[in-house]
Amino acid sequence: MEITVQEFKHCDMITVKGRVDSSTAPQLAQALEAANDGGRYKLVVNMSDLEYMSSAGFRALLAAQRNSKRYNRGEVVLASVPERIREALELAGFTELFKTFDDPLQAVGHF
């Protein structure tokens, strides 16, 4: 798994590539926490090159969404969610907790 963070004027884009499981999810959680700790609460998680995500990844996203939405200071949105991952998120009832965008720049424009 590989994470890159790109700062935009109104939000940060966190691009996650590869596979997120119990082994790699702590790195994702850390990247999301680091953004929050830096006062960045409007976050786009770009999944266009994500191959796989287990519930360990869902857990990291949920924690970040809770922290980001507190005091209405922001939110986490998901961009370019691959079909298989979208299906698993739906099964877990997570699609209602996150706005999703087909295109990462469209997600950036949301903020």
Added chain:
Amino acid sequence: MKNVQFAARFEFLDEIREFVGEIARAGGFGDKDIYNIQLATDEAASNIIEHAYENQPDGILDLSCGMQGDSIKIILIDRGESFDPSVIPIPDLKADLSNRKIGGLGIFLMRKLMDEVQYEARPDKSNVLTMIKHKR
């Protein structure tokens, strides 16, 4: 059935997914089913590593997998703490953000993604999780 033994550590989840994925592919499952079989197996193995072997860093996970007719059968055996899956609450998928709990989500996904999920805590102190998925 092919058998393989792993040290119960998260770093081997990649290999665990590959092992069942290859058997599922050779058995004629499509991409969507293969992904879901790998996800269910990952969730099962993650639960064992995280909970059954919570206090045992040298735990061993035995994984068996094979096709039986038009079905894939996956068996995971550990010798850690046993648990009763029926007492794990079904996650409330309608709960709002602040009340959403993540516990039990792995088991929930396993049950949704596979056709059969059976758990048995045996008298010899081994715990046996069996999952089956049929080809459609």
